[in-house]
Amino acid sequence: MDTDQLIRTLAADNAHHAPKVGAVLALSLLVAAPLTILIFATFLGVRPDVMSAMHNPFFDMKFAVTLSLAIPAIVISLHLSRPEALMRGWGWLLLLPVALLAVAIGGEMMMAPAMPMTMRLVGKNSRVCLSAIPAMSLPLLAGALFGLRHGAPSRPALAGALAGLLSAGLAATLYASHCTDDSPLFVATWYTLAAALVTAIGALVGAKVLRY
Amino acid sequence: MRGREDEWTGLMRSAMAGDDAAYHRLLKAVTPVLRAAARRGLARAGQPPDQAEDIVQDILLAVHLKRHTWDSEAPFAPWLFAIARNKLIDALRRRGRRIFVNIDDFAETLPGEAPQETASAGEVAAQLATLPQRQRDVLQSIAVDSTSIKDTASKLSMSEGAVRVALHRGLAALTAKLRDR
Numbered sequence: 001m002d003t004d005q006l007i008r009t010l011a012a013d014n015a016h017h018a019p020k021v022g023a024v025l026a027l028s029l030l031v032a033a034p035l036t037i038l039i040f041a042t043f044l045g046v047r048p049d050v051m052s053a054m055h056n057p058f059f060d061m062k063f064a065v066t067l068s069l070a071i072p073a074i075v076i077s078l079h080l081s082r083p084e085a086l087m088r089g090w091g092w093l094l095l096l097p098v099a100l101l102a103v104a105i106g107g108e109m110m111m112a113p114a115m116p117m118t119m120r121l122v123g124k125n126s127r128v129c130l131s132a133i134p135a136m137s138l139p140l141l142a143g144a145l146f147g148l149r150h151g152a153p154s155r156p157a158l159a160g161a162l163a164g165l166l167s168a169g170l171a172a173t174l175y176a177s178h179c180t181d182d183s184p185l186f187v188a189t190w191y192t193l194a195a196a197l198v199t200a201i202g203a204l205v206g207a208k209v210l211r212y
Numbered sequence: 213m214r215g216r217e218d219e220w221t222g223l224m225r226s227a228m229a230g231d232d233a234a235y236h237r238l239l240k241a242v243t244p245v246l247r248a249a250a251r252r253g254l255a256r257a258g259q260p261p262d263q264a265e266d267i268v269q270d271i272l273l274a275v276h277l278k279r280h281t282w283d284s285e286a287p288f289a290p291w292l293f294a295i296a297r298n299k300l301i302d303a304l305r306r307r308g309r310r311i312f313v314n315i316d317d318f319a320e321t322l323p324g325e326a327p328q329e330t331a332s333a334g335e336v337a338a339q340l341a342t343l344p345q346r347q348r349d350v351l352q353s354i355a356v357d358s359t360s361i362k363d364t365a366s367k368l369s370m371s372e373g374a375v376r377v378a379l380h381r382g383l384a385a386l387t388a389k390l391r392d393r
Contacts, residue, residue: 009354010239
């Protein structure tokens with residue numbers, strides 16, 4: 001087939017309209033979400049004292065941190081799905097959860113400690129946290145990668161890492177309602193480790209499946 | 213240069229709004245620029261320039277299948293050159309060369325450079341033969357025999373809608389095969 005013939009063929013297919021990447025990503029995350037919720041409902045569930053926990057600012061802070069990871073990660077992953085997009089000017093958004101955590105840790109330091117620092121850091125759920133967040137992330141990660149395949153990222157591994165961050169952020173939001181460790185020190189340690197693991201998986205798989 | 217790129221952006225906007233002729237003109241207009249850049253990239257990597265046409269077709273397919281990622285408020289050329297650059301890097305890597313591809317390769321056409329003839333390319337044609345019968349028949353009819361969608365439909369006793377679906381699926385399958393080869 002010579003190039004003129006190919007061009008004519010492409011022009012003949014001009015009527016085909018693909019949906020935007022954002023729409024496909026939203027849909028594939030919605031399809032994946034029930035699986036994540038099922039894992040949560042089967043193995044974890046909301047903590048029994050949730051009503052009183054809601055009055056604890058450090059409990060609420062966990063959701064602010066996880067959502068301030070998930071939402072910018074979604075925004076950046078959509079930005080990166082355009083071939084000419086650069087990370088420059090967007091990366092600082094990922095510092096939001098870090099800044100929130102720093103403020104929360106500072107706040108906790110200034111209060112009279114309810115528990116020794118090592119207790120707050122290690123908590124009671126570190127092992128659960130480290131396995132539950134990645135496990136709940138995996139369906140969302142698969143959905144995110146499927147959705148982003150519709151895009152054209154110039155750096156597939158980076159886009160895959162963002163898919164990992166967004167799915168870890170969403171999964172951690174759900175997990176936060178189960179976990180009784182509310183210390184920002186615990187969140188900064190174990191949530192971060194769990195998210196880093198999911199991000200690494202996202203980058204590795206993304207490098208393969210997000211090429212176009 | 214500026215004028216040329218503004219013209220491309222205008223053509224692409226019309227194309228996205230459903231103007232097939234504008235789309236055809238746009239693809240015709242960008243092809244010599246892509247071809248020149250592919251030749252330069254190959255030359256810099258010490259590769260024979262006769263593979264340039266395969267790269268050009270690769271780029272055109274990607275442009276077609278990913279055009280929904282173009283923001284119609286943005287200029288078209290940076291989007292096009294980003295795709296072209298990726299495809300060129302892929303092609304050179306596949307040929308075992310690690311090479312830095314300069315984005316400026318695409319932005320400038322050397323003065324006095326004669327527009328090259330359309331060369332035939334082997335890779336798309338080779339992958340075409342591996343497609344399912346129906347997609348192959350439709351692509352063959354539209355691409356090689358330059359039959360319209362309407363006439364292809366009656367020739368193959370298919371509905372026009374089915375021809376359009378087979379055409380798009382065929383192009384997507386071709387691209388996937390080229391990527392994963």
